Amino acid sequence: MQVTGCPTPLRIGVVTHDFAGPAEEESEAALRKAASAAQRAGANVQHLELPGIFAETWQIQANIWDFELHRALAWEYQTHHDAIAPKLRARMDETVDIPPAPIVRRCTPQTARALHSPMHYPIWMWS
Numbered sequence: 001m002q003v004t005g006c007p008t009p010l011r012i013g014v015v016t017h018d019f020a021g022p023a024e025e026e027s028e029a030a031l032r033k034a035a036s037a038a039q040r041a042g043a044n045v046q047h048l049e050l051p052g053i054f055a056e057t058w059q060i061q062a063n064i065w066d067f068e069l070h071r072a073l074a075w076e077y078q079t080h081h082d083a084i085a086p087k088l089r090a091r092m093d094e095t096v097d098i099p100p101a102p103i104v105r106r107c108t109p110q111t112a113r114a115l116h117s118p119m120h121y122p123i124w125m126w127s
Contacts (some may be wrong), residue, residue, distance in 0.1 A: 010043040018053035066095040 014035050035045045
């Protein structure tokens with residue numbers, strides 16, 4: 001592999017996210033192989049660390065997903081609860097009382113107001 005036609009060497013940043021758990025060995029091997037090939041072709045390859053906010057975001061992602069799940073399926077949950085797929089219904093039953101507060105604290109004021117707006121909850125609202 002030869003990098004041609006570039007006035008300056010390509011710059012490639014390799015980013016992994018250890019906070020998400022270990023990658024599969026095959027994936028790590030493929031990434032090492034690709035980075036090595038790019039370096040041999042003249043690219044400047046650097047391994048980069050993500051700022052801590054990415055780990056925090058990863059941790060709260062499940063709460064956001066649960067929150068959005070209840071927003072998206074509020075009517076179905078209220079009117080057709082038993083018709084929802086068993087695994088999805090079980091997840092919704094487990095998280096039905098999660099308030100939006102942990103999410104709202106990390107939002108802009110405009111987004112926080114929108115999350116509490118009745119127009120986003122046509123069937124039910126958190127108190």
